[in-house]
Amino acid sequence: MKTPYATAFLISVATIAPAAAYTFWLMRPTTMNAAESASHLPLETGDAFEVKNVGSIRPRPEAYAPFAEEDRLWRENAVARMLAAMRVEGPNEEWKPSAEQVLDDEVYFLARAGRYVEAAELLTAWLQTHPTDIERQITTARLLGQTDRLRESFALYQSVLRARPDDRVVRTEYADALLWSARYPAAVDEFRRLVNSNDADRSARLGLARALAWSARPAEAEPLLSRLWAEAPGDTSLRLLLRSTRANIQPSSQTAERWIAGDDSHWPYGLALARAYASEGRFTDAARAFDRVLADSASVSLLTEAAGAKAAAGDSTGTAALRGRALALAPGDITLREHYAQSLAWSGDRRGAISEYTRLIAVADDAERRLGRGQLYLYLKEESAALADLERSSQMRPTYDALAAVGDLYRWRGDYRRSRTAYNRALELRGGDSRILAALTLLRAAERASLAQTDVADEPGWTLGGSYAEDNAGFLLLRARLAFGFTPRPKTSASFGVEQRRISHRSARAPETYLTGYSVEGAVQHFFKRLQLGVGGGIARHALVADMPFGHALAATALGPVMFTFRMASGPAYPDLWSFSTLFRSSADEGIDRPVRARTLRATAGMPVGRATVEIGAEQMRLADQNIRRSVSVVVRQPLSRSFRIIYSAGSLQWNGGSPTYWDPRSYRHQAIGIEAARNVGSNLTVAGRALAGVARTTERVPLAPGATAIPSSWAPQFSGGVDATYRRRSFDVTAGAGYGRGAPREGGVPPYQALNGSLRVRIGLP
DSSP states (O other): OHHHHHHHHHHHHHHHHHHHHHHHHHHHHHHHHHHHHHTTSOOOOSSSOOOSOGGGOOOOHHHHHHHHHHHHHHHHHHHHHHHHHHOOSSTTOOOOOOHHHHHHHHHHHHHHTTOHHHHHHHHHHHHHHOTTOHHHHHHHHHHHHHTTOHHHHHHHHHHHHHHOTTOHHHHHHHHHHHHHTTOHHHHHHHHHHHHHHOTTOHHHHHHHHHHHHHTTOHHHHHHHHHHHHHHOTTOHHHHHHHHHHHTTOOOOHHHHHHHHHHOTTOHHHHHHHHHHHHHTTOHHHHHHHHHHHHTTOOOHHHHHHHHHHHHHTTOHHHHHHHHHHHHHHOTTOHHHHHHHHHHHHHHTOHHHHHHHHHHHHHHOOOHHHHHHHHHHHHHTTOHHHHHHHHHHHHHHSOOHHHHHHHHHHHHHHTOHHHHHHHHHHHHHHSTTOHHHHHHOOHHHHHHOGGGGGGOOSOOSEEEEEEEEEEETTSEEEEEEEEEEEEEEETTEEEEEEEEEEEEEEEETTEEEEEEEEEEEEEEEEEEOSSEEEEEEEEEEEETTEEEEEEEEEEEEEEETTEEEEEEEEEEESHHHHTOGGGTOOEETTTEEOOOOEEEEEEEEEEEEETTEEEEEEEEEEEETTSOEEEEEEEEEEEESSSSEEEEEEEEEEEESSOOTTSOOOSEEEEEEEEEEEEEEETTTEEEEEEEEEEEEEEEOOOOOOTTOOSOOEEEEEEEEEEEEEEEEOSSEEEEEEEEEEEEOOSTTOSSOEEEEEEEEEEEEOOO
C-alpha cells in the first residue's frame, strides 16, 4: 500500500521543483529589493494590512525605467489622437475653447492675482447678455462681495435663491455674507429658514445664534447657544459667546440659578443672581448673593451696589461696612464718602459720621453736609454745635429740615422771636406740614400761613406795602401802608403803622364817587408758655365822615395737634362788605348817613388728619343797623407731593335781615375743589398758586312774585384762584400776590359777579 503513494510523491516533486526554481530565479531582483526594504516595514500581525511608511515602497530605478518610457510614448500618441478628434471641419483648423471657458479662465487668473474688480466687471458684462446663467451669478455675487459692492452682491444672491430656493449651499453662503457684513436682521431671516428646514444643521443654528446675539437680541440667542454648548461643552469660543450674550440679559432668579448650575466657575452669573433677587424684592437673598460675589471680585461699583442691597434689606451695619470697603479703594471719592457718612449715621455710629462730615466740610462747605452734621450733633444733645451747623446750612440754602430744627432749638432756648422767624420760613417751604402741625406750640400756630390772622403785630423791621380790591359792582379800595415792628422783650413783639386809603364807587350811569382817608394803628402781642395774647387798635379818618376808632384782640392756643384761634374786632364795615354805601350815603332828606360799623367774632380750629390738614372756621358779624351775618367754612388740604396739594373748600353764609347798602342774600352756600402748588425757584424765590372751581347756591332777599310760594334761588358755577411769590434774603423780603373770583349774578343781575385783589409788600428786617 505504501509503495504506490511514495512513487506518486517522488514523481510530483520531480515535476514541480524545476518550475519553482525557474520562478524564483525570475523574481530574484524584486525579492532582493523587498528584502532590503523589509527592515523598514513592520510585520503584519493581523488581517488588516497597514503601511506606516509609504515612501519605502518603490520599484528599483532599472525596473521603473521601462514603464516611464512606455508612459511617455502613450501620452504623445494620446495627445495626438485628442487633437485630431477635436479638429472641426477641416484638416487645417485647430481646437478653440468655448466663450464660457475663455471667460472662466480669465476670471480665474484675475481673481488669483487679486484683481477682483476687473474679474467682477467681466462677469457683470457677461450677465447682461446671459441673465439666466445661475452659476456665474453665484461667482459674480462672491466677487462683488470681495470688492465691497454688497448691495449688488446681495441682489444677485437673492436672484439665485428665487430661482433655486432649496439650494442650501447658496443660502448658507448668502446668510454668512449678511452676517459678516453686519446685516443682522436679514441674516437672522436666512439662517432661520435654514434651521427651520433642517434643525440638525449645526452650522446654521450657530449662524442664527450669532446673528441674534450681535443684533442685540440676546434673549432669543441664549437658548440656541445653550443647546450648542451642551452639544459641544469643550468649545471654549462657544462658551465665551454664550457668556457675553448672557451678560446682556436680566434673568430671573430661577434662570440665573440654572446658569450657575451649568457653569459655576463664571462669577458674573452669581452677580446676575444677586441682581435678580434685588429686582424681585428678595433683598435678604440678594445681600447673601452679593457676599458670595464679593468673595471672588470686589470693586467700588460692585461694593456700592451690594451696599444698596444691604440697605434695602435693612442691614444698616452691613451697609456701612461695605461702603467703608469701597471708600478704602477710592479715598478721594467725595460722593462715596458722603454716602459712607450717611450709612454710619444710620447704623448708629454718630461720632464716626460726624468725623466723615467734618472731612467733607473741610474739602467743600455745603448746606447738605452742614445739615447732616448738625442733625447728628442734635441727636447727641450738643445743641450749640448743632445750632451753628443748622443756621449755617439754612443761610447757604434754606431747607425745611434745617429751618424746622433751628426753630426747635431757639424755642427750647426761649428765643421766640428767632424761633418764630425760622418756623415761618419752614412753613413757606412746606405749608401745612403734619410734623409742625402736630408738635407746634402756640408760637408755631401764630405763624402758620393758613392761620395768618393770628398776626396782630408786624414782623421786626420796616414794612412798606400796598393793596387793592375791586369788583364789577362798582367797589374799589386802595391802600398804602408803612409800619415798623420791634421786640421790646424776648417774648413780646410790637408795631405801629400808618395807612392811606381811597374808597370809590363807580357806575356806568354816574360819575365816580370816592372818599380818601388814613388810619393810625398800633399792636402788641406776648407769647406765654402755651398761649398767645395780642391786642391792637387805632383810628380811621375819612373826609365827610366822622372819625372811627377800631380795635381787635386775639387769643390762640394749641391743645395737642389742634390749634385754636379766637379773634374779636370792631371797626368800619366797608373792608369786609365791599360796599361804598356803608361808609358814605347821601340822602336829600336826612343829609349824610353815619358810617356802618361792624363787630366781628371769629373762631378757627386747625388740625392734621393723616397727611391732610383740616381747618374749620365760624364767624358772626353784627352791624350797627342791627343786621347779623353768620358764616361757617371748612377747608381741607391733602398733599400730593412736596409741591402740590388738593384743596376742598365749602361754606355757607346767612343774613337775618336786609339792607339797601350792601349785598344781603338770605343764604349763600358754596363748595369748590382745586389744586394748590408751591415751588422753590432757586434758593430765595418761592412761587405758589391755587385754583378752585365749584358751584354756589344763592337765595336772594327779593319780594315774591304774585302767586309765588317759594323764595327764588339758583345754582351757579364759581371759580377762584390766585398766585403769590416771595423773594427772601437774609435782610429783606418781597412778597407779591394777586387773586380773582367769579360767581353767580347778585340780586337778579345779568353779568356774573367778579372780583379782583392784589398786594405788594417789602420788608426790611432788623440787623
